[in-house]
Amino acid sequence: MQIKETIILAGGFGTRLRKTVPDLPKCMALVAGQPFLTHVIRYLLSQGIEKFIFSLGYKHEVIEEFLNLNFSTLQLQYSIEEEPLGTGGAIKLACKKSTEKNVLVVNGDTIFKVNIGELATFHFNHHADCTLSLKLMHNFDRYGRVELNEDHSIKCFTEKRFYERGYINGGVYLLNTEKFIAGDLPAKFSFEKDYLERFYGQRFFFGFIESAYFIDIGIPEDYNRAQQELMRPALTLASIDKSWTLFIDRDGVINHEKKGEYILNWREFKFYDGITEAFHQFGNKFGKIIVVSNQRGVGKGLMTEDELTGIHQQMQKQIVQRTSHGESAGSRIDHIYYCTSIDNKHPNRKPNPGMAFLAKKDFPSIDLTKSIMVGNKPSDMQFGRNAGIYTVFVRTTNHDQPFPHPDIDLAFDSLIDFAKAL
Numbered sequence: 448m449q450i451k452e453t454i455i456l457a458g459g460f461g462t463r464l465r466k467t468v469p470d471l472p473k474c475m476a477l478v479a480g481q482p483f484l485t486h487v488i489r490y491l492l493s494q495g496i497e498k499f500i501f502s503l504g505y506k507h508e509v510i511e512e513f514l515n516l517n518f519s520t521l522q523l524q525y526s527i528e529e530e531p532l533g534t535g536g537a538i539k540l541a542c543k544k545s546t547e548k549n550v551l552v553v554n555g556d557t558i559f560k561v562n563i564g565e566l567a568t569f570h571f572n573h574h575a576d577c578t579l580s581l582k583l584m585h586n587f588d589r590y591g592r593v594e595l596n597e598d599h600s601i602k603c604f605t606e607k608r609f610y611e612r613g614y615i616n617g618g619v620y621l622l623n624t625e626k627f628i629a630g631d632l633p634a635k636f637s638f639e640k641d642y643l644e645r646f647y648g649q650r651f652f653f654g655f656i657e658s659a660y661f662i663d664i665g666i667p668e669d670y671n672r673a674q675q676e677l678m679r680p681a682l683t684l685a686s687i688d689k690s691w692t693l694f695i696d697r698d699g700v701i702n703h704e705k706k707g708e709y710i711l712n713w714r715e716f717k718f719y720d721g722i723t724e725a726f727h728q729f730g731n732k733f734g735k736i737i738v739v740s741n742q743r744g745v746g747k748g749l750m751t752e753d754e755l756t757g758i759h760q761q762m763q764k765q766i767v768q769r770t771s772h773g774e775s776a777g778s779r780i781d782h783i784y785y786c787t788s789i790d791n792k793h794p795n796r797k798p799n800p801g802m803a804f805l806a807k808k809d810f811p812s813i814d815l816t817k818s819i820m821v822g823n824k825p826s827d828m829q830f831g832r833n834a835g836i837y838t839v840f841v842r843t844t845n846h847d848q849p850f851p852h853p854d855i856d857l858a859f860d861s862l863i864d865f866a867k868a869l
Contacts, residue, residue, distance in 0.1 A: 457555030458504030474555035535638035696822035709744030721863030726778035745787035798829035
């Protein structure tokens with residue numbers, strides 16, 4: 448069973464970071480040019496999370512405004528503490544908005560890049576009330592230690608002191624909401640002290656060991672470290688080889704778009720000049736070439752899915768034809784993904800990254816950290832960022848797009864200009 452919903456705890460005061468990041472909720476501290484919460488959300492999106500419940504308190508208006516502006520196409524809910532409830536009280540309140548029997552709980556000031564699919568399998572196989580994601584650490588005194596029995600059930604929690612080696616609670620949980628809410632718990636309590644440490648001998652609590660990247664920006668030293676570790680390396684075209692994947696938007700990139708309308712049949716489909724040559728170059732450079740396109744015209748009933756498929760078949764046929772010189776173009780499109788939904792919050796409708804994850808599922812060799820999204824709209828660039836993909840903007844229909852821009856790595860006048868730069 449896949450986990451689709453998360454509670455993000457983002458209501459803390461961030462007192463230890465107050466001198467470094469004054470007057471902001473801790474999760475809104477800028478890290479590598481973006482609020483830290485952006486990094487958290489994009490990691491969760493990469494793990495297939497579709498529904499987000501934000502547990503908020505201190506300066507919640509700042510976080511709500513940011514999310515509504517920058518992630519408006521996600522399924523967002525807000526659970527607001529009128530007074531501090533502790534981590535347990537905050538989770539209990541947020542669980543009332545959950546629609547799932549099991550929900551992922553994370554901290555808004557921490558990234559622990561757990562494989563959520565593997566965590567879920569472990570959680571369900573052990574019929575757990577709560578599964579804790581544990582990180583092996585060495586020479587630490589900032590955290591307490593978690594000890595496990597042979598079956599990975601929780602044996603005990605030990606207090607904070609210096610340890611040469613041990614597992615720490617990484618702050619990522621899978622929680623059975625029905626069993627949690629049904630418990631006799633007060634309105635205000637600590638999830639760690641009053642739930643986990645109190646009930647581990649009575650309930651089914653397990654530890655899932657994960658070696659993935661971990662960062663907690665709760666103290667200035669780690670906040671400064673995160674600035675470097677979460678900074679994405681610059682896109683260097685010379686580094687592209689067959690291990691890279693190219694994602695391409697359709698209308699306004701491959702073909703002329705009809706402003707404010709839809710391409711409804713092959714007669715209306717007009718390639719931009721140089722497209723054959725561009726795909727010839729892409730075929731030589733990239734291991735996979737994927738087209739991703741929003742096609743709301745089908746959802747609106749203006750055309751059928753069969754008619755859309757016919758357009759795509761003709762497009763592929765034309766792209767793989769021989770060049771005018773008679774030599775093999777080497778051009779190809781490995782797959783075309785499209786979203787016909789009229790719901791802006793549909794997980795597969797750009798800027799939501801679902802189509803990238805479908806491609807990753809169908810082609811496991813795709814490495815999204817070695818991928819590029821080419822598009823002509825801000826939503827294409829946000830799709831790339833949300834999927835962890837580099838972005839290239841083409842100015843075919845939006846000549847006034849500002850650049851440099853935080854969502855854009857490189858910009859060109861057209862797709863053929865990008866191909867020539869490779």
